[in-house]
Amino acid sequence: MQNGFVEIILGCSRELSMNQLQSIAKAVLPSQVQKVLLAPHRDFVFDRAMKRFLSNPDACKQPRNPVLIDLIYGWGNKGWSALDEYLAACIEHALTSNGPILECGSGLSTLLLGAIAQKQGRSHWALEHTPEWATRVQHYLNRYQLDAVVLCSTPLKDYGDFCWYEAPLASMPDSFSLVICDGPPGATKGGRYGLVPIMSDRLKSGCVILLDDAEREQERTIAARWQAELGASFETLGPNKPFIEMTLH
Template sequence: MHRQLVFRRGMREYAALVRAQRSALQPSEDLLSRLVYGWGNSGWSAGNDYAAACVREAATSTGSILECGSGLTTLLVGLVCKSNGTTLHTLEHHQAWWAHVKGWVDRLGIEGAVNLHYSPLIDHGEFDWYSVPMGALPPRFSLVLCDGPPETTRGGRIGLVPLLRQHLDGALVLLDDVERPRETEIARIWRETHGATVEIRPGEAESGARGYARLRFPDRS
């Protein structure tokens, strides 16, 4: 009950911040901590640094945004998209969790800005990844928030680029959990195979914060 109260109050505060700050959006560490606590998906929810980066980049993005894996960032970025007139496409493989997040999307009135796709994980040959609704996606994304599928998935998050490279010309990709060996290797592969530039933003070891990588893909058009 306390978590729910904290979350509702935090979301009201965050929504007011989005309306006031727009492209200069920078939620405080305290607000993000309250939202993460209130959301309550411990162990799976994005850390403060990654959530702040998602919000910051979404606030200045002028094109469509792709999110791999849904959760708190879906709501935070969705409110930004509604304010800015952009759209978020989110892929979620877990049906019950998809329904939970969809309930919050509807409750916040951001269903016009957030396209939450139920996308089960399927066999793509060398890896498992989302069943991508190609016909429902825009031709290009300016920003990709890659925090899924789960670490235990065969191939992890590697499937993003092989399946959607044609949508990523010039895109910025935020890859979470880059302190894990598999994500470090994925960033290396995307750099060496697809020419992405890679900037690592390490987490703070003292606080246990997870790091993430910023990858920029070349525009081949």
């Protein structure tokens, strides 16, 4: 039965929708086998959606956009990928900001925002502490020739009260106009707080910070600390999976 499903995947991935294939897989296969056998379909859907995004990023700045839905499905990092409403907010701000972008953590958003930065002649810096994950992201950056992205595979460093990325400050831009903060993991000492004490002198007036996972009390507490330390304002957005949008004055 599993061999037969492989033939279905390879032969029909262009005709069947993702929901149809997932329904078939769930009906007949164990979860781990599903993951392996759906890979060809995910890759096809992702490549098709990525090409559509590259041709017109501006069309993908609203939640529930079918291209974003396909990108999330094709990327396949279930449970960790940002939801489409957060990705849409990241895209919208990337399209309207006017300087380098900083991303804490890397993934699908790195590709999408890197593509926008490249079209606009800007740079996108992404910090990633997991070498294996950085290798995967870099593979896709190379695949789509997204040379505007500087992906820094760097460990987390203990700064005393918190741990944060060991950022290559000497080679980074003097100021950033947009920060996408989806890392480090919440279990890290201090969570994501380290962004401000390490990078505050490079966050210029008008800089926007998009902090994901605002349903967690830790993120809300961090946002309140940042607000006090930066003299910023913020609001919580995203009805399905809240995130914080903070603006420096």
